[in-house]
Every structure is written in C-alpha cells, then in structure tokens.
Amino acid sequence: MNAWLSQHRAALASAFRRLWTTPLNTLLSLLVIGIALTLPGFGYVLLDNLRDLGRSASGVQQISLFLQNDASKKDIGDIESRLKQAANAQWRFVPKEEALKRLQTNEGMAEIVASLPRNPLPDAFIIEPANSEPAALEILRQEIAAWPKVAHVQLDSAWVKRFDAFLKLGKLALSMLAGIFAAGLVAVTFNTIRLQVMAQAAEIEVARMIGATDAFIRRPFYYFGALQGAFGGLLAALLVIGALRLLGGPVGDLAALYGGSFGLHSPGAGAILLLTGSGAFLGWLGAQLSVSLSLRKFD
Amino acid sequence: MIVANQLSKRYPDGREAIREASFAISAGQMALITGHSGAGKTTLVKLLASIERPSAGSLLVNGQNIAALRRSAIPYLRRNFGLVFQDQKLLGDRNALDNVLLPLQIVGLPRREAIRRARAALDKVGLLSRERAMPIALSGGEQQRLAIARAVVNRPTILLADEPTGNLDAESAGEIRAIFSAFHQVGVTVVVATHDQNWIEHHPHVLRLDHGRLIA
Structure with a gap:
C-alpha cells in the first residue's frame, strides 16, 4: 500500500x-x-x-378558473375543497364584484361598465400550481375543466409550451x-x-x-x-x-x-x-x- | 540459478540468433558470454532479461520458465535483474542521482529511503561526489559506473551486462571489471556478454557462441 x-x-x-x-x-x-x-x-x-x-414571469404558470354565472357559495366552497385535494398550488378567489371593479378602473371602461344592465363577469379562481411544467399544467387544466359549475379554464399554455x-x-x-x-x-x-x-x-x-x-x-x-x-x-x-x-x-x-x-x-x-x-x-x-x-x- | 535447455531465438526476419543452446549458471557464479560480432551474445542477454522471448526451448531463472511467462509478469521478473548496456542508456535530462533513483521509484520505495540507497549505490561505484552531475558531464568510464549503480541499486540477484567495457579505454575497462568482480564476490550472479580478451583469458567460466550455437 x-x-x-x-x-x-x-x-x-x-x-x-x-x-x-x-x-x-x-x-x-x-x-x-x-x-x-x-x-x-x-x-x-x-x-x-x-x-x-x-x-x-407573472402569468406564465397561472390557471384561471371561471365559474358558471349561477354558481352558488356552496359551489365555490366545493371548488375550494377540490383544489385543496387536487392541486399542490396556491390560489386566490376573485369574486365577480371585484373583477367588475377592476374592469372599471381600466381607462375608458368605466362608462361602458356603468351602462351594463348587470354584472356579466363570473366568479373566478386564479391558481398558481407549484409544478409549472407544461405537461403537468395541461393535465391539471383538463381535470379542473371537468368539475361541476366550471364554465371555462384558461391556461396560457401556448406561451408556456x-x-x-x-x-x-x-x-x-x-x-x-x-x-x-x-x-x-x-x-x-x-x-x-x-x-x-x-x-x-x-x-x-x-x-x-x-x-x-x-x-x-x-x-x-x-x-x-x-x-x-x-x-x-x-x-x-x-x-x-x-x-x-x-x-x-x-x-x-x-x-x-x-x-x-x-x-x-x-x-x-x-x-x-x-x-x-x-x-x-x-x-x-x-x-x-x-x-x-x-x-x-x-x- | 539460470538453466537454458535447447534455447532458440528466431527473429521475425528469419534470422536465427540462438540455436538450441543449453547451459547452466549457478547462483553466485560469474559467467562470461563471448563470440564474434553477430554470434548472438546480445540476444542471449536479452533473452535472459526477458526483453526478447525465446522461439523454442526453455529458460529457467530462479526456477521460473521465462518462455512461459505472462506478459504482465515480465516487469516483476526484470526487477530481479540488474541490467548494464554497452551504451549505458542513461537518461540525459536527469542527474546521476536521479538516474539511480529510477529503479527505486519503479518499485515504489519512499523517497527518503530511495535517496539513501541511491547514494549508497553511487558510493559503491565511486560516484557519490558526482551525484548532481548530468550524464553528459561524465567520462565514458563514469557513465558506465553510473549505469552499474543504477543496475545494482535494487539489490538484484542477477547482474546482466552487454559489452560493458566495449567503449572504454584500458584503465576504465579495468575499473569496470573490478566492480563486476566485487559484486560477484558478495554473492551476486553475474552474466556478462563481452569480447574483452583481458577479461575472458583470466576467467574460468566462459560460454562461447558461434553463429548462435554454444560451442563451449
């Protein structure tokens, strides 16, 4: 040695x-x-x-979940429960009233919004999944889209892809x-x-x-x-x-x-x-x- | 102990350098190999040192048949030999001490111990005072003594030399002969290929080669 x-x-x-x-x-x-x-x-x-x-980059890994207009508070609670179980993610609930207020603050939108007979915007959730891989985001998007009272799920997947x-x-x-x-x-x-x-x-x-x-x-x-x-x-x-x-x-x-x-x-x-x-x-x-x-x- | 039995060496070009040579050299004996130029002296030394492999026959060194040795075992066998060449084969970019250190580095001796032993070997051949000299600064006789120091530093059981006095004047050749005799006297087996008549005439154990055949 x-x-x-x-x-x-x-x-x-x-x-x-x-x-x-x-x-x-x-x-x-x-x-x-x-x-x-x-x-x-x-x-x-x-x-x-x-x-x-x-x-x-903001928005890249966000999923926007829009509820149907007739969704009740119970339905919103159900969605929150499902999100807790299904997604390792952070999310934020955006009520339709808050969305309308935000819209009103945009330049030139206040008069248009004021002329509307009722709030056309839906309640929504903004979801930020921990896993931002495009494939994982797409799977989550499809899963969420199948939940009851979900009108539309938007993922800027083209950008991410x-x-x-x-x-x-x-x-x-x-x-x-x-x-x-x-x-x-x-x-x-x-x-x-x-x-x-x-x-x-x-x-x-x-x-x-x-x-x-x-x-x-x-x-x-x-x-x-x-x-x-x-x-x-x-x-x-x-x-x-x-x-x-x-x-x-x-x-x-x-x-x-x-x-x-x-x-x-x-x-x-x-x-x-x-x-x-x-x-x-x-x-x-x-x-x-x-x-x-x-x-x-x-x- | 070296025992050759029907030993032959044929080179790839068809030249038969050694033909069915049989001889024995006892441990501690000093044997000279002589013969005309091209008689096969150098080839026999190379066979003994396993630098060349026999084409036929057997060659036993300390009971080991060199002819049947695996390639990977050859370096370890060579460490039993001290080799001295006519052209010394010293390393020109290393000083005398570093030349003698090479065999000790090969066996992995710790540096301090290696230097002690290398200096002792240089002292034996009278070159201790020239340990820092580069080979080119040494005379022919000193270079040959340095080559001998390198050959014996690992305390080999067999000292092999090919024409060690071939290029030297009479005085230097005499010094080299005396050094080989001194190693023989302390029990080292010495085999020297030479055509130095001063050496051959006064030596009792001479192997004579003629066109590859052992004639005496």
Whole structure:
C-alpha cells in the first residue's frame, strides 16, 4: 500500500512538474481547454437563468378558473375543497364584484361598465400550481375543466409550451455544442500526451527494461491529462463567472426598463465542480487514448 | 540459478540468433558470454532479461520458465535483474542521482529511503561526489559506473551486462571489471556478454557462441 501510494504521489508530482516546466505550452493548452469548456458552460448558465426568468414571469404558470354565472357559495366552497385535494398550488378567489371593479378602473371602461344592465363577469379562481411544467399544467387544466359549475379554464399554455420548446431546443443545441467541444478537448490532450510520449521515448524504454509496469509508465500521463483538464475547467468557470458579472449590470438595467427586476445568477459551487470534474475526466480520457496508442510501439 | 535447455531465438526476419543452446549458471557464479560480432551474445542477454522471448526451448531463472511467462509478469521478473548496456542508456535530462533513483521509484520505495540507497549505490561505484552531475558531464568510464549503480541499486540477484567495457579505454575497462568482480564476490550472479580478451583469458567460466550455437 505504501509503495502504491508512493508511486501515485511521484506520478502526481511528475505531472505537476511537467505542467510547471513548460509554462507557455501549459498556458496555451489551458486557454484552449478553458475556452472550449466556457462556451457550453456559459450556455448552460444562461439557459438556467432563462428558466428562472420563465418561472418568475407573472402569468406564465397561472390557471384561471371561471365559474358558471349561477354558481352558488356552496359551489365555490366545493371548488375550494377540490383544489385543496387536487392541486399542490396556491390560489386566490376573485369574486365577480371585484373583477367588475377592476374592469372599471381600466381607462375608458368605466362608462361602458356603468351602462351594463348587470354584472356579466363570473366568479373566478386564479391558481398558481407549484409544478409549472407544461405537461403537468395541461393535465391539471383538463381535470379542473371537468368539475361541476366550471364554465371555462384558461391556461396560457401556448406561451408556456413555446418557452419550454425553446428551452428544450437550447438544451439540445447546448448538448451538441458540449459534445463537439468535449471531442476537441480530448483531441488537444491526445496530441499533448502523444508529443510527451515521443519526447520521453528513451525514458520509457529504459523504465520498461528495468521493471516498470504499464501502470507505472501510464500513470504520470493520466495525471497530466486530468490535471490539465481540471485546470482548464476551472479557468472556464472563472471565465463564465467573469462574463456574467460583466453582463449582470446591463441585464438588470434592461429588466428595469420593462418594469421588472431580474439579475443573472452565477454558477454555484456544484456547477464549478461539475465543470472542473468534466475537464478532468475528458483530459484523462484523452490521455488514456493517447497513451494506449503511443505506447504500442514500445511493445 | 539460470538453466537454458535447447534455447532458440528466431527473429521475425528469419534470422536465427540462438540455436538450441543449453547451459547452466549457478547462483553466485560469474559467467562470461563471448563470440564474434553477430554470434548472438546480445540476444542471449536479452533473452535472459526477458526483453526478447525465446522461439523454442526453455529458460529457467530462479526456477521460473521465462518462455512461459505472462506478459504482465515480465516487469516483476526484470526487477530481479540488474541490467548494464554497452551504451549505458542513461537518461540525459536527469542527474546521476536521479538516474539511480529510477529503479527505486519503479518499485515504489519512499523517497527518503530511495535517496539513501541511491547514494549508497553511487558510493559503491565511486560516484557519490558526482551525484548532481548530468550524464553528459561524465567520462565514458563514469557513465558506465553510473549505469552499474543504477543496475545494482535494487539489490538484484542477477547482474546482466552487454559489452560493458566495449567503449572504454584500458584503465576504465579495468575499473569496470573490478566492480563486476566485487559484486560477484558478495554473492551476486553475474552474466556478462563481452569480447574483452583481458577479461575472458583470466576467467574460468566462459560460454562461447558461434553463429548462435554454444560451442563451449
């Protein structure tokens, strides 16, 4: 166990030394990897922010339930009971009188409303379900529509569906982009390691002749690939955070112009760890492929 | 103990470098392998160190048949050997101490203990004062002594050398011969491929090869 740990320590130290002793190569490789991971990383954070924007936009996840004009107080009570049972949601009852008053406050509507022989508006419930997924909203809408004394159930599902489809498309495009850049990262590491194996051919040959196992020879290259990828991932996270900080102010100003308040949120520790871990894994994968191919000539 | 029985080696190009060689080298013995250029000396050393695999016959080292060894077991077998090459195969970008440390890193010895043992090995070959020197700064004889220090640092049971005095002047060759004799005297089995007549003439145990065949 001590020997195993000692060998891993030595391989890790060797990988750090290689990164340190070729600063320009290291910097260029880290920049390539960092930029390759920044684009999907930034896209992911941007989609996450958009998803939050969609969730917070008023009306998006609201269902309006309009009762029939002859609905009694008992019927309203029944609907409330059903809502308690059926929906994990918040709701608010809007009596027809309140709705009419609101209508009257709208510019130019006061005279029209005053001329009406009776209040034409129905009692209504405004429901805000906890689950704002379009499919879940549609199921709830259909269920509510079948309740007695319900005249009409309105869900702005087209908007929600469009927004959801946009997010899904964004996710797919992002996955494709991430796949392409991941392949690029693997290729960069593959080439770096291939050049290293070539430069250390004499050392590898001697090490093999004096009893080095395959694992001993491969280990420093694996550590190098993983470290390079991890540092590249970390750099990508820093670039994403920096870009969000720069964009945060203008986005907030833009939201204020539309009468809202919206701020871009930076990736959390989990996302930074994911980016760093992905970089490390892809770097290790590139090293694994490169070492397996490059070492064949020593067999 | 090394025992070869009907040992043959044919290379992929059809050249038969060793033909049905049978011999035995006892533990602690010092044997020289000699013969003209292309007689098969280097191939025999490579077979012993399992750098090459036999085409036929058996080769037992400490009771293990090298010919039947799995590929994954070969590195562990090689750790029983100390290998010295005519061209030394030193690592040019590492100093003397780091060259000698390599076999100890391979077996995973803790660094402090590895440095202690590497310095002891350098001391044995008279190079302790040159531990920081790069190989290029050493003379031919010193480079060969450094290669010997690297070969013995893991305390191998068998020391194998291929023409260790081949490129050296008479004085340096004499020093190298003396170092091999010293290891032999402390019980290490020593097998040396050489055409150094000064060595062969005064040695009782010589294996002579002629076109791959053992003739004495």
